[in-house]
Amino acid sequence: MPVYRVDPPACRLSVEAEGMTLLYHRPSGITHVLLPPAPEILTALADGPADPATLAARLAVSHAIGDGDGEDAAAVIAARLGELAAVGLVAVAPGIGGRVAG
Amino acid sequence: MRHAFSVRIGPVGFRVGSAWPQPIAAMRRLYAGYPPPRDGIADFTVRLEPTRPWRRWLRPSAMVRGDFTLPDAAPLPLAQGLLAAEMGMNLQMALGARRWLLLHASCVERDGRALLMSGHSGAGKSTLSALLGERGWRLLGDEFALLDPASGVIHPFPRPVSLKNEAIAVMAAEVAADRLGPLIPGTPKGDIRHLRPAADALARMDEPATPAMLLFPRFGASADVRPMGAIETFVRLTQASTNYVVLGEAGFAALTGLVRGVPAMAIDYPDTAAAIDLVERLWAETAR
Missing domain, CATH: 3.40.50 (Rossmann fold)
Structure with a gap:
């Protein structure tokens, strides 16, 4: 499982409305509209690089996401991480996991 | 430019130059009562120019040029010179404004x-x-x-x-x-x-x-x-x-x-x- 990292929280401005999040990513200047659990994943990942299983454990503690079914939660989070990586909000951490970003 | 007109619209000053007198005369009438740019300095410039030198007289058509231009914009017939000037002013605002x-x-x-x-x-x-x-x-x-x-x-x-x-x-x-x-x-x-x-x-x-x-x-x-x-x-x-x-x-x-x-x-x-x-x-x- 790849390990992902995220820019520090100061790199993002976010505004919540109607259960969604408008997020401005300062390094890229791109605005995103995010649905849960994407904002929660970014927040949890800010605690340090993590693979989907580790993130699922962090989110289970902080948001009760995936509570009781760790494998499913990890799969969902892995899929969301893939999407967040595709739009440039997270990246595979080089030299930590099995893959190298780039 | 041979013919020119300056005007302020709200916070924005424009200067419109033209190879022909007609669009400038039309602008003076349309913008009668508007103030000049602050300190006489325009924020944006629009120029109406012939596509080729001889097109100033022969089937005259106005190309809109200025600080910001669209590379594939088509010229307009001189009879639509006022419209060309207005389009040019819109273009300068759309592509150039940074204060708002x-x-x-x-x-x-x-x-x-x-x-x-x-x-x-x-x-x-x-x-x-x-x-x-x-x-x-x-x-x-x-x-x-x-x-x-x-x-x-x-x-x-x-x-x-x-x-x-x-x-x-x-x-x-x-x-x-x-x-x-x-x-x-x-x-x-x-x-x-x-x-x-x-x-x-x-x-x-x-x-x-x-x-x-x-x-x-x-x-x-x-x-x-x-x-x-x-x-x-x-x-x-x-x-x-x-x-x-x-x-x-x-x-x-x-x-x-x-x-x-x-x-x-x-x-x-x-x-x-x-x-x-x-x-x-x-x-x-x-x-x-």
Whole structure:
């Protein structure tokens, strides 16, 4: 499982409305509209690089996401991480996991 | 340039130069009563030039040039020189303005509060703002709303209203003949005639207004109102802005502030009378 990292929280401005999040990513200047659990994943990942299983454990503690079914939660989070990586909000951490970003 | 004209519209100074006298003479008439640029210095320059030197005389056609240009823009016949100048001024604003978030929207004011109307070309926002401007509202602009990122206010940009096709007769029935510019037939958008804003719109062009309501009008269906959430409104306004991306963080802050602070609705209307009634009712019920 790849390990992902995220820019520090100061790199993002976010505004919540109607259960969604408008997020401005300062390094890229791109605005995103995010649905849960994407904002929660970014927040949890800010605690340090993590693979989907580790993130699922962090989110289970902080948001009760995936509570009781760790494998499913990890799969969902892995899929969301893939999407967040595709739009440039997270990246595979080089030299930590099995893959190298780039 | 051989012929030139300078004018200030709200906070923006323009200088229009032309190889021919006719477009400049038309602009002087249309912009009579507008002030000159502050300190005589224009923010943007537009030039109307022949595509080739001999085209100044032979089948004259005006190419719009300036600080910002579109590479594949087509020239317009000299008879449409006034339109070419107006298009050039729009282009400079759309591509060059950095002090405000530019929203492709018409805007009117009452009691210091602004009503913004955004929509696609042909949705009727120009006509609605022009009509409201004759019926107790102050016209802030029919083309661009200038949202100030620092304060959140809308700065007036009261250009002459560009009336198209059916809207020309609607407004000709509403205002004195000397408020209308020359009819420009056969343009890429059909017939065009400019409407000089009412006197108070010019006299108060330095008085901003606080946004109070956002409407997305659509002409041609039976009257209907659909409240819009902040996210949908935000996305539509990023599409309606010409400079959201270049403003970066300031644009994000300005636009999220606007959509969170102001109610937004999509409205359908069958005719202009119904639209005016709808706008007045929604304003009385909703604007805060």
